Amino acid sequence: MTDLGGFLLQTLTASGVAVLLLILKALFRDKLPPSWQFAVWGVLGIILLLPAGLGGRYVIFHWQLVVELVKGTLGDFTVTRVLFPFPVLTAYPRTATQWLFTGYVLGVMVYLARYLTAYIRLRRVLRSGEQPNGETLARIQRVSKGEKVRWCRVIQVPGLPSAFIFGILRPVLAIPAGEALDDKVILHETLHMKYWDTLWSAVIALLKCIHWCNPLLRYCADRALNDMEARCDQHVLERLEGEERKAYGRILLSMANERFAKTPGSTAINNGGKNIRRRIEAIARFKRYPAGMGLVSLCVILILASWLMVGTPASAVVESGAPIQVSLALARSVPCTTPAGAFDAYGKAVLDSNGVYRAMCAPESMQADLLAEIVEKQGQGIYPFWECGLKDRPVPEPGYGYYIYNLKRAGENAYEGLLVIQMALFQEGEAWRQELAVQNLRVEWEKGRWVAIPMEKFRYLQVNAQSLGYGCEELPGVATYFGQAGQLRLEVKHQTVRMIDNMAVPDSGEDIYGAGAAIRAPHPNGQFSGTGYSKRCILTHLGTQAQRDGMTKVGFSFEPIYTGQDGSDGLNSAAVGVPWDSVSNGWVRNSISTEPGWGPVIGMGAGGGTNPGDWELDFPAYYVGNLYVNGELYAQLELHPDGGGGNGA
DSSP: OOSHHHHHHHHHHHHHHHHHHHHHHHHTTTTSOHHHHHHHHHHHHHHHHSOTTGGGEESSSOHHHHHHHHHHHTTOOOOOOOSSSSOOOOSOOOSHHHHHHHHHHHHHHHHHHHHHHHHHHHHHHHHTOBOOOHHHHHHHHHHHGGGTOOOOEEEEETTOSSOEEEOSSSOEEEEETTSOOOHHHHHHHHHHHHTTHHHHHHHHHHHHHHTTTOHHHHHHHHHHHHHHHHHHHHHHHTTOOTHHHHHHHHHHHHHOOOTTTTOTTBGGGGOSHHHHHHHHHHHHTOOOOOTTHHHHHHHHHHHHHHHHHHOEEOOOOOOTTSOHHHHHHHHHTSOOOSHHHHHHHHHHHHHHTBHHHHHHHOOGGGHHHHHHHHHHHHTTTOSSBOOOSOTTSOOOOGGGOEEEEEEEEOSTTEEEEEEEEEEEEEEETTEEEEEEEEEEEEEEEETTEEEEEESSOOEEEEEESOOOTTOOTTSOOSEEEEEEETTEEEEEEEEEEEEETTOOOOTTOOSOSSTTOOOOSOOTTOOEEEEEEEEEEEEEEOSOHHHHHTOSEEEEEEEEEOTTOOSOSOOOOGGGGSSOEEEETTEEEEEEEOOTTOOSEEEEEEEEEEOTTOSSOOOOSEEEEEEEETTEEEEEEEEBTTSOOOOOO
């Protein structure tokens, strides 16, 4: 926790679990043995020690929505995250919420100081203790022998209200000096040592300090300490009969003393008067539990813990009728947990011109401006409009979908790709054309979430009407190779098109995964489900038309060379004399018969697919190839990404 929002999220999450546990404990009050009644609190302890909202999931309730609403009311639009469950001050406070958080941290320090002072004071008291006589030691050893506990030092101190264990790593049994010590008390403290209760008392005290301003959690801490005592009481009572149990109750009454009742790392913390009364009431309800209740209790706790650990996912669906502050708070509370989720949220925000969707993947620096823009548009009756940058064009239908071209890594925890939006389809002469809006987009990790950052304004291209799912000739490549021999220039362009598992299958049956998309809401936890892939080969003649007319057949044959590969396995030239196109296994072969007046460019291409988890394809270091003109070898050349391939002879 580094801010007030983090503390609120952590403590509210724990409070929801605490309420549930209190209800369940009331229902199973006399059905679960005291040992398991205490073990149930371990579920709350795990929740308190795990960062709230881990992985975008929340326990019982979507508490982050509440937190974001509170922060938004205070003018704080930083996205709440909990990296660890302990408070940390990271900077000098400047805002109201930062000052409030500072006050909370000071409160934690005050409570820690109080517990530390109590610990030191008790330690000084025990220094005056002396080892008891041999008879007393022998008696303690006799009582504790059957419990198989580690031996500890025993001291007797004048003025102690009762016996107790002190210390975690090197525990000490402290007993009152000059008073007769009952075997039942010895057994009780032996059980405390057996179960490492001094450690648990210290952990509970620490959690009370962290959540000092949450009365519900402080109440649960006291209940946990009482259940810890009840567990030891139960084991003692199981060894007693009739009047001995009444005598044990009278002993507890005589032990009620608040002198050391606030000392962590000791069992004296549990000897306060209120806890004594609860323990007496438990003794009155004492009963023996069947042998199989331990297994039943374990199953109950495991089921409960597994459900609470999984939690409930935050919903990304925003109700259209909700107030804009609520919608934006919900959007901020639903982090994009994957790069694909951030791309999807931004793409859906553009297609729908939806500011709430944009808030899901927007950096902290633009959250306040985004709210102001949406509120302004709301005053014009538009809800919840966000100007995505397509102002000068008709906003595309959401059903057109979007495409992510040429995704690549851009450093640690960052990716870049080309967002492609199909704007319109129109006829130009006898040919059909389409307009595309394209934008270089970057997603990066920011404070526990993925955010989307446009690197430029939208640009517009007019291309031949085509399926965009497996590449587009007019769009750039993720890796492009060049080589030239004489007047012939050869280019190989690779493109990738990412698919996201939130894209709907189009009704038309075409393999254009964006068109007809029915899932309009963003998928913040989305994954890339596959990769459309294309390799396009373009042969360009740089000379005159007369020179081209002398070429009745042109062709090429080349193969990829990867890093570490010695060289070519031998180019296949046998098929070059026939009119066919082929792109397979990295090899490229093409031969085309030409007509007089043919243009300067001959292109061919092919699509394919990769595994869903592939982030980057293994592109070759370069290509080696042969060029053919009129059925004869024209040149041998290399194609390099920088265009520095060697000219053919």
